[in-house]
Amino acid sequence: MLSDEERKELDHEAEHYDYKQALCIEALKIVQNHRGWVSDDAIKDIAEYLGMDPTEVDSVATFYNLIYRQPVGRNKVHVCDSVSCHILGYEKIIDHFRERYGIGWGETTEDDRFTLIPNQCLGACDRAPCILVNYELHGPLDAPEKIEDALNRYA
Amino acid sequence: MPETPLLQHVRVGDPYDLKGYEGVGGYQSVRKIVGRMSPADVVEAVKDSGLRGRGGAGFGTGMKWSFVPQGEDSPSPKYLVCNADEMEPGTFKDRMLMEGHPHQLVEGMICAAYAIQASVGYIFLRAEYRPSELLLLKAIAEAKEAGLLGENILGSGWDFELHLHTSAGRYICGEETALLNALEGRRATPRAKPPFPPAAGLWGKPTIINNVETLCNVPHIINHGSEWFKNLAPDSPNGGTKLYGASGKVKRPGIWELPLGTTIREILEEHAGGMQDGLRFKALLPGGASTDFLVEQHLDTPMDYETIAKAGSRLGTGTMIVVDDRTSIVSVVHNLIDFFSRESCGWCTPCRDGLPFTEQVLRALKEERGRGGDIDTLRQHTKYLWLGCTFCALAPGAMEPLMSALKYFEDEFQAAIREAPRPGPANQEPAAAAAAHG
Secondary structure (H helix, E strand, C coil): CCCHHHHHHHHHHHCCCCCHHHHHHHHHHHHHHHHCCCCHHHHHHHHHHHCCCHHHHHHHHCCCCCCCCCCCCCEEEEEECCHHHHHCCCHHHHHHHHHHHCCCCCCECCCCCEEEEEECCCCCHHHCCCEEECCEEECCCCCHHHHHHHHCCCC | CCCCCCCCCCCCCCCCCHHHHHHCCCCHHHHHHCCCCCHHHHHHHHHHHCCECCCCCCCEHHHHHHCCCCCCCCCCCCEEEEEECCCCCCCCHHHHHHHHCHHHHHHHHHHHHHHHCCCEEEEEECCCCHHHHHHHHHHHHHHHHCCCCECCHHHCCCCEEEEEEECCCCHHHHCHHHHHHHHCCCCCCCCCCCCCCCCCCHHHCCEEEEEHHHHHHHHHHHHHCHHHHHHCCCCCCCCCEEEEEEEECECCCEEEEEECCCEHHHHHHHHCCCECCCCCEEEEECCCCCCCCEEHHHCCCECCHHHHHHCCCCCCCCEEEEEECCCCHHHHHHHHHHHHHHHCCCCCHHHHHHHHHHHHHHHHHHCCCEECCHHHHHHHHHHHCCCCCCCCCHHHHHHHHHHHHHHHCHHHHHHCEEECCCCCHHHCCHHHHHHHCC
16 A cells, blocks of 8 residues: 555656656655565555556566665665776775675675665766765775775765 | 857856856846747757757757647647766766756756747656756756746746656666657657657657757857857867767866867867876777777877767767776676666567677676687677667667777787687588588
8 A cells, every 4th residue: 555655745746747657667766765665565556556557567667777676775885887987996896895795786784784786877987986875976986995985874 | 158158157066046047147048039039940040050969869959850740730749858868888978967057958948848849848867866856856946936937938828847757777768769668657668760759759749859968058059149059169060069078097087068079189188188197098989888999090080970980980978988908898898798788678689689698708708718709709799789680779889889899909809719619500610510410
């Protein structure tokens, strides 16, 4: 069931579109924002609100890399692994996560603090190598101290 | 007359609000045209200016607008969509325009919407650009409050509503027909063309999709005229300035607004400060991940649509990615193909299956466990995944850096081959292959 708060936000966004289905991606983001991730039940709730088939909503949900179809940690660390960050060594950020936090791509720390997710170019190549944590940009992270400085902001 | 119209009022961290922007001449273009100039005359002015799309494909902006059917019997509503889904690897120019001067984009969209007589507009923004999202929402609200958006704009009887749509990732959403499917709430696979969006786009209605930088140029063309715009680029057959960028192993990565047709060398050496200490230049991708590599011999080429095409690449987004002599080209190409392989929408078979296969061959080469025949396999794929074989331009775009890397750096690929050819008919002598098949 959609919460009153979720329903209110959806009703507000619906004013921007003449067709309800256009709200699909916005609905997924609103629900994810409240619940942390998008479960099968969430897919059904959204489908019911939009008058869509749940499989149709799922085909949209699974398409986008910023919609989480499985539980994630409190802080979502999106590491840019595109070309400029590759040239400037994003791999060292991944090594750091493996050594210091014991997680690799797609994994979450045991204390649920971080989930590590690859991301296409973050559009901040002047700050490569860079990461996005909970939609906040950090870079250049070309030394372990800089990576830790950025991560220390997230409990 | 400004020489750098696009960045003149860009203030990253402290962009103008409506009042501040109006204090330096903001929204004059809207006041000049809405209700005072015919939409057709605005289209003509933009056509005359020589403005070409700044998103990558480089289509004439005024020409594109002129494809929208007009008149009482024409379909309505008409839509204007700003493609702010900047996701071409190595590209970070539109972010600067939106974070530093959101009102310039809103102004450009009002002008463009008036020219094509759109009544609804969407800014399709990638979700990662959270600061842009907040600033654009504020700019739209301010413009609406001032009567520059909404119903009966400036008493002209023309209505235009502008909305912000934030996406949720995926490179393919930048392809304009995939973007339309994304906006409609469908899985964002590209559509068959024709019909092209100006005839039948969003919900089947006439739709124009323009890049952020393209739209930001429009108010300046209206304010200062087509001749002024053309003269901004004296050495170019096209008009205007261009936001050029550099990233990779340069001293000062960044974005600069320069006359269209500035040479690669000037951008690389003067603006980006040359290579980082101790490194030598090896190659660059002139306009994002889906453009062919250029090398030393091309450094004096002007960064313009025709000249970069003549050199064998594409201007693309105009933001170059610079590779040094200590970076392996094979690893860079592997990174690029890995990106395209992951971002393939999966709609057509050559792209969905061909890119992962190409990625595996490149991974083997990168890890120096390549086999004889691998280079031929890669060359074959640059044909199998080329224009005409795939549904959209994603896979052909991916093949551009691969083809050019094989052309200029085949020795690096050769050096990674350590093992005998893979067993199988394809790599056997014809007689042996025939024998194997009985």
